[in-house]
Amino acid sequence: MIVSLIFTSFHMQYQHLSTLIEMMASSVIFAWNRIRSDGLALPVLLHTFVSTPGSTVALLRLSVFQTPFILLVW
Template sequence: MPPKALELGLACFCLPLCSHQFGKKLFFRRFLLELFPVQRSWLWAAFGGLATAAAFAAFHYSYMYPSTFVLLGVLGLIFAWVRIRSGTLWAPILLHAVAAVTGLLLNLLR
């Protein structure tokens, strides 16, 4: 089995069962982002980042406010940029965890 097919299968299995941080990052930042040759040029990196950010925002369809989708799209773009620049999944996983905790804390404070 090719490594990408194995990773896609793992992402599809991990997404509902494992921590959503790891499963989503594996799917969006490893499998989907690598469909684009992001290391070739900044244009491919921008296109791949925008495409995966849009998919990331669309994945969160349960939110009802349009502003939430815009925020999720911006966060998805930041996560993609961090993944491309760092070359590792751990940086966007940590950043996503920080964003989730920040959101929870802000929700508790209002």
């Protein structure tokens, strides 16, 4: 549980309580898989699966808003 609290504290850029609760639940799942698999590959892979959709959306938003308007019309 302490490791999950530390994991959640590393993600304090999120400000909504529901997001922090989701982070805590995810970290418990990651820790359980770390213990069960006796390795880091599975938790890292799970973290990648959880992070990829949000990162993709953020990058797409960033690239659309930083693209000059003329290129969007083109």
